[in-house]
Amino acid sequence: MPDQLYAAASRGLIRSLDLHFARTLERLADGRSEALSLGACLVSHQVGLGHVCVDLAQLAGRPLFGSESQADGEVILAPDLNSWRKHLQASGVVGQPGQGMPLILDEQDRLYLGRYWRFEDALARQLRARALMQPEIDLQRLRAGLERFFGPASAEPDWQKLAAAIALLRGLAVIAGGPGTGKTTTVVKILALLLEQDQNLRIALVAPTGKAAARLSESIKARKQDLACDAVIRQAVPEEAGTIHRLLKALPGQNGFRHHAGHPLPVDVLVLDEASMVDLPLMARLVDALPPQARLYMLGDQDQLASVEAGSVLADICGASAQRGYSPELCGQLQALAGVALPATESVAGPLQDCIVHLRASHRFRQDSGIGALAQAINQGDAEAAGRILRSNQFADLAWQGESGAASLDLVAQRAAGAYGLYLGLDAPGAALEAFNRFRVLCALRDGPYGVAGLNQAIESALAHKGLISPGNLHYAGRPVMVIRNDYTLRLYNGDIGILLPDPAANGAIRAFFAQPDGSVRAIHPNRLPEHDTAYAMTVHKSQGSEFDEVLLVLPEADAPVLTRELIYTGVTRARRHMILHGSASILSLAIRRRVSRASGLLDKLWQSGSASPS
Numbered sequence: 147m148p149d150q151l152y153a154a155a156s157r158g159l160i161r162s163l164d165l166h167f168a169r170t171l172e173r174l175a176d177g178r179s180e181a182l183s184l185g186a187c188l189v190s191h192q193v194g195l196g197h198v199c200v201d202l203a204q205l206a207g208r209p210l211f212g213s214e215s216q217a218d219g220e221v222i223l224a225p226d227l228n229s230w231r232k233h234l235q236a237s238g239v240v241g242q243p244g245q246g247m248p249l250i251l252d253e254q255d256r257l258y259l260g261r262y263w264r265f266e267d268a269l270a271r272q273l274r275a276r277a278l279m280q281p282e283i284d285l286q287r288l289r290a291g292l293e294r295f296f297g298p299a300s301a302e303p304d305w306q307k308l309a310a311a312i313a314l315l316r317g318l319a320v321i322a323g324g325p326g327t328g329k330t331t332t333v334v335k336i337l338a339l340l341l342e343q344d345q346n347l348r349i350a351l352v353a354p355t356g357k358a359a360a361r362l363s364e365s366i367k368a369r370k371q372d373l374a375c376d377a378v379i380r381q382a383v384p385e386e387a388g389t390i391h392r393l394l395k396a397l398p399g400q401n402g403f404r405h406h407a408g409h410p411l412p413v414d415v416l417v418l419d420e421a422s423m424v425d426l427p428l429m430a431r432l433v434d435a436l437p438p439q440a441r442l443y444m445l446g447d448q449d450q451l452a453s454v455e456a457g458s459v460l461a462d463i464c465g466a467s468a469q470r471g472y473s474p475e476l477c478g479q480l481q482a483l484a485g486v487a488l489p490a491t492e493s494v495a496g497p498l499q500d501c502i503v504h505l506r507a508s509h510r511f512r513q514d515s516g517i518g519a520l521a522q523a524i525n526q527g528d529a530e531a532a533g534r535i536l537r538s539n540q541f542a543d544l545a546w547q548g549e550s551g552a553a554s555l556d557l558v559a560q561r562a563a564g565a566y567g568l569y570l571g572l573d574a575p576g577a578a579l580e581a582f583n584r585f586r587v588l589c590a591l592r593d594g595p596y597g598v599a600g601l602n603q604a605i606e607s608a609l610a611h612k613g614l615i616s617p618g619n620l621h622y623a624g625r626p627v628m629v630i631r632n633d634y635t636l637r638l639y640n641g642d643i644g645i646l647l648p649d650p651a652a653n654g655a656i657r658a659f660f661a662q663p664d665g666s667v668r669a670i671h672p673n674r675l676p677e678h679d680t681a682y683a684m685t686v687h688k689s690q691g692s693e694f695d696e697v698l699l700v701l702p703e704a705d706a707p708v709l710t711r712e713l714i715y716t717g718v719t720r721a722r723r724h725m726i727l728h729g730s731a732s733i734l735s736l737a738i739r740r741r742v743s744r745a746s747g748l749l750d751k752l753w754q755s756g757s758a759s760p761s
């Protein structure tokens with residue numbers, strides 16, 4: 147093991163876990179090899195940063211682990227590509243795709259943890275197979291249903307209608323779109339169309355977090371009412387959504403699930419919402435647990451932040467599909483079903499091409515919405531346009547403070563204290579939770595004055611100063627909390643939000659109240675709460691799957707690697723009615739220009755036509 151790796155660990159450039167993994171592989175290997183130690187340490191380290199693999203070609207010959215800024219003797223230099231590859235292949239612990247080795251090196255010089263290569267390979271195979279599925283349906287009935295739900299053929303393609311047609315025609319459909327583009331509206335109609343084909347279908351609705359699942363349930367319940375169909379069909383459209391972990395039945399204390407390929411889920415149709423939040427291992431396990439004939443529908447926004455853990459699965463699945471057309475076969479089917487003549491593409495890049503629909507028109511943000519315009523500018527990487535939109539007085543739903551960088555933490559705290567004052571005036575837990583969820587402070591970082599910890603402290607002080615809270619001890623009335631660790635016994639999950647309030651049913655003693663899916667609230671003794679944080683401010687990462695009427699998005703004063711276009715876009719689009727940005731023009735511009743890029747081979751496995759890796 148090179149000494150520099152120990153030095154890098156002691157300086158916090160790599161984790162002790164990475165070092166430990168490299169040492170374990172050294173012991174298993176056929177002989178000592180610096181190239182192996184570096185490769186193993188690097189794969190472990192990169193997976194920790196969200197990458198699925200390491201692109202050796204990109205890193206060969208370069209300083210690793212951010213060590214370029216260290217003193218000369220401490221810079222860790224990667225070997226050149228040929229010698230790195232040769233040493234890895236000769237190590238006895240690095241295999242080719244398909245071999246059951248601890249590390250896998252593929253033909254494109256991507257080095258994987260063996261497990262991750264297997265997840266990626268299995269997911270790609272499953273998705274391609276499902277994309278090729280063309281279940282039998284009654285086309286006559288489908289045509290009539292499409293017209294009833296979406297109206298007659300129009301001059302401009304109705305992409306929601308086309309998405310529905312595709313979902314019925316194929317075993318896999320991915321409906322990608324930003325907030326309010328009608329993904330849920332469309333999926334409700336898809337479910338009704340499916341039930342019109344077969345009323346006995348077993349349908350499951352899932353999302354990655356409890357919060358997102360609750361929002362999906364709520365949204366489906368609302369959209370269902372307007373369905374132009376028989377009451378029996380309307381009734382049969384399911385409303386209850388759960389988390390992926392609950393559907394797969396997580397085995398307590400183990401890293402596994404009760405449902406897998408050997409014990410598949412009892413479903414015919416699976417709808418997955420907020421698919422961008424799902425990491426590679428979980429997506430692979432979810433798809434693995436689906437019966438081979440089950441239909442899979444994914445909804446999500448590919449421009450949002452990628453999952454917290456490794457992978458950028460939804461973005462890889464969507465690939466460059468937005469710029470491609472559909473196959474002549476599908477265009478013919480769509481013409482017959484929906485009366486729309488789409489130009490067919492000559493080059494079909496694989497089966498997924500006919501399964502993905504991008505919804506672009508937002509029905510939430512009107513044409514004159516600043517939030518919609520800002521989100522679009524951010525997505526296009528146009529920092530100047532984003533600045534112009536924020537500065538313009540044209541948009542009542544946007545405000546910008548701290549543009550010059552001179553604004554203080556105090557300004558954030560005062561603004562937040564003003565907004566949070568509303569829920570603090572309410573005694574009834576249900577009403578307080580609802581009011582609290584209308585506004586949220588979001589930030590990029592966990593630490594520092596402009597991170598979660600610093601902002602929570604500043605807002606708490608401002609609220610105390612106004613006499614709205616008395617934070618004498620930890621469990622004070624009005625304190626909002628966010629659970630950060632799943633507790634299956636208490637049924638409290640990472641991301642669940644509660645508020646501490648006096649409970650009349652406990653003689654006024656403080657309890658933590660959490661909203662339940664049926665609209666009621668549940669009281670938990672604060673000492674029993676799983677690990678949690680104060681929740682006046684939360685990271686944009688944690689806010690995924692949630693929306694608020696008003697958002698105050700706070701950027702730090704100095705640049706940081708987490709500040710990316712995807713983070714700003716996700717933060718901005720959490721706001722339904724009003725968005726206040728707090729941060730300087732220079733930091734905003736840096737963030738919009740930086741993109742999240744995660745090493746992965748999924749895109750190639752899905753989109754290289756005819757690519758089939760060895761099993």
Ligand SMILES: Nc1ncnc2c1ncn2[C@@H]1O[C@H](COP(=O)(O)OP(=O)(O)OP(=O)(O)O)[C@@H](O)[C@H]1O
Nearest residue numbers: 306323324325326327328329330331332365509510
């Ligand atoms: N074709 C349409 N015409 C008019 N209004 C629509 C249409 N499609 C959706 N809407 C309305 O737009 C709003 C957002 O729709 P929906 O919740 O389906 O979008 P979504 O993409 O699922 O949003 P989110 O990303 O926030 O979950 C709803 O009020 C819905 O009724």
